[in-house]
Amino acid sequence: MKELWDLYFTFLKIGAVNFGGGYAxxxxxxxxxxxxxxxxxxxxLLDYFAIGQCTPGVxxxxxxxxxxxxxxxxxxxxxxxxxxxxxxxxxxxxIAAVLTGFADNPYVQDAFAGIRVCVFVLIxxxxxxxxxxxxxxxxxxxxxxxxxxxxxxxxxxPLHVSAAAFVICAGVLGAFIGPNKAGNKxxxxxxxxxxxxxxxxxxxxxxxxxxxxxxxxxxxxATVQEPDKQEMDEAERRQDK
Amino acid sequence: xxxxxxxxxxxxxxxxxxxxxxxATLPFLYEMSDQFGWFSHDDVANMIAVSESTPGAxxxxxxxxxxxxxxxxxxxxxxxxxxxxxxxxxxxxxxTILEKFRKSKVVSNVFYGLRPASIAMISAAGINVAKTxxxxxxxxxxxxxxxxxxxxxAVVLAVLxxxxxxxxxxxxxxxxxxxxxxxxxxxxATG
Numbered sequence: 001m002k003e004l005w006d007l008y009f010t011f012l013k014i015g016a017v018n019f020g021g022g023y024a025x026x027x028x029x030x031x032x033x034x035x036x037x038x039x040x041x042x043x044x045l046l047d048y049f050a051i052g053q054c055t056p057g058v059x060x061x062x063x064x065x066x067x068x069x070x071x072x073x074x075x076x077x078x079x080x081x082x083x084x085x086x087x088x089x090x091x092x093x094x095i096a097a098v099l100t101g102f103a104d105n106p107y108v109q110d111a112f113a114g115i116r117v118c119v120f121v122l123i124x125x126x127x128x129x130x131x132x133x134x135x136x137x138x139x140x141x142x143x144x145x146x147x148x149x150x151x152x153x154x155x156x157x158p159l160h161v162s163a164a165a166f167v168i169c170a171g172v173l174g175a176f177i178g179p180n181k182a183g184n185k186x187x188x189x190x191x192x193x194x195x196x197x198x199x200x201x202x203x204x205x206x207x208x209x210x211x212x213x214x215x216x217x218x219x220x221x222a223t224v225q226e227p228d229k230q231e232m233d234e235a236e237r238r239q240d241k
Numbered sequence: 242x243x244x245x246x247x248x249x250x251x252x253x254x255x256x257x258x259x260x261x262x263x264x265a266t267l268p269f270l271y272e273m274s275d276q277f278g279w280f281s282h283d284d285v286a287n288m289i290a291v292s293e294s295t296p297g298a299x300x301x302x303x304x305x306x307x308x309x310x311x312x313x314x315x316x317x318x319x320x321x322x323x324x325x326x327x328x329x330x331x332x333x334x335x336x337t338i339l340e341k342f343r344k345s346k347v348v349s350n351v352f353y354g355l356r357p358a359s360i361a362m363i364s365a366a367g368i369n370v371a372k373t374x375x376x377x378x379x380x381x382x383x384x385x386x387x388x389x390x391x392x393x394x395a396v397v398l399a400v401l402x403x404x405x406x407x408x409x410x411x412x413x414x415x416x417x418x419x420x421x422x423x424x425x426x427x428x429x430a431t432g
Contacts, residue, residue, distance in 0.1 A: 017414045018296045023366035027413050043356070050355035051335060053362065057256050057328025058266075058298040065332040077333050081325055088297025092305040093317050095291055103290035106431045112294045114424020116374035117395045118417050121402040123367035127360060134356035144357040144364075151365035167358050174354015180346040 004079050007071055010037070011064055011083030018084075019115050022052070022059030027122035030129070033067060040067055042133050054167040060084060139177055143170055245312045248279065249323035252304045257327040259300065266300035273307075280307050300324060375399055394427055 010032060018025045026049065033039045040048075045063075052062030061081050068080025095102050102108060135144050147166050150157065255269040270285050288306055292299035301321055308320030342348045372378060374395050381390040402416055424430070 016296055017417060019294075019417065022298060023363050024370075026363060031413055043352075046356045046359045047352050049363065050352075050359035052332070053359070055328070055331050055335060056258060057325070057331065058259075058300045060298045061301070061325055061328040062332050065329050066336055069333055069336040074333050074337075077336065078329055081329050085297070085301055085321060085325060088295065088301055089305050089318060089321050091295050091297070092291070092302045093309055093314060095295070096306050096309045096317070103287065103294055107425055108294055109430035110425045110428050110432075111421040112424065113374065113395070113429035114398065114420040114422070114427075115417055116370055117398045117424075117429075118402055118413075118420035120367060120370040120374050121399050121406065122413055122416070123363065123370060125403070125406060127364050127367060130360055130363075134360040136353075140353070140357040143354065144361045147358050147361035148364050151362060152368050163362055166362070167355060170354040170358035171351045172354070175347055175351045178346075178350025178353040180350050180353075 004072060004075065007068055007076055008079050008083040008086075011068070011080045012086050014064075015060075015084040016087035018060065019112075019119060022063070023049075023123060024119045025060050025063065027126045029063070029067075030126055039071055042130055044070070046130060046134055050167050050171075054164040137179075143173070244279075245308075245316055245319060247277070248308060248311060248316070248320055251277070252308075252320045252324040253326060255300070255304075256324040266303065270303055270307075279311050284310075392429075394429060394432075398423055398429075 014025065014028050014032060018028060026045065029040075029045055030042065034042055034045065048063045048066040049059065052059040052066070055062055061084060064080045064084040065077040069077035072079070135141050147170070150161060151163065151166070154161070251269075251273055255266055255273070259265040259269055267285070267289075271282065274280055274282055274285060284306070285303065288303050289299060291306075292302045295302065301324060304320040304324040305317045309317035312319075339348070375392055376390060377392050378390075381387075383389075398420065402420065406416065
């Protein structure tokens, strides 16, 4: 019971200071739940955000439910979500009841212009910290760059892709190209990852173009090798005849 | 009473079918406004502004607002819970299933793909916040001057905040509060 109250008040506090929607919640969760309370890891947070993006409903609530569920099962999920909405509900009720023109007030506008700058800095810092946990090799780097550019320039580009579609594609792609294959030894994997990290950093320095060139180069290598083998096989057969 | 139940059903539907966060609820809200007239299109626009200046997600805020307007405080609370319910139910199901397959290699491969997608979209969200805080695209396209692309007061604050957070490991809320005060003193929006 005590843990449930702890869960409720933790999310109540996060909900009370979560300006700017779902993604702005990330730095707060990182500070309170990863660093201080150690309820979840950075990787788990990223996973929850990815799933929260492609499941129905508000992202912030989806992530809250996830973390609550991890702590205390089904009741925990419900308690965390209720904690998250507790403060915003009363703020909106007060604004709806008495404060007409709240958003037009010049002091409010100035304060929130300042807060948006801070939210920007908080998100960028969270991205820098989580970068290493998610972009581990050139494959993930290509995925990152692709999704980032399409999302940022979605208004300029003629095509519109929903964020949920990206997440689903990324998950399916990961299932096929991911590093965990049956029979791989853990140690070999670790070595691979550390080598790939180095190449990922090089790619990052030289920009997106370089990494896609690398990818094309490898694909070409693969296609070049196969016809060679076929030719060899045919030559052998001819000699046999 | 009848309105309240109908509205809860509508917000439950919104919560169930709006995939991808706050702004995905907007088409449903406009549709609700046309169909039932519980709130006007102007109310939705105002609510976007209010949501940007209060904590919490826009979908939740809109449900609270619409519920209050038609059925008072109880209405506000019940519509909000109706909107939140599908999220909670779906995630509880997903989380339960995931727990069982957490150690599967396929699942960890799926997450290998999901993480860069997740961080890419968080980065893009950061860029969107920059567009409403430190970068001023409209002024730049009007004047064509490089100096008008950035709101320089905001850039200075951003750099100072960045350095301050590297140096002192205070809680993010401390920096949010300081930024609000700086915004008011130096008139970030109105100045």
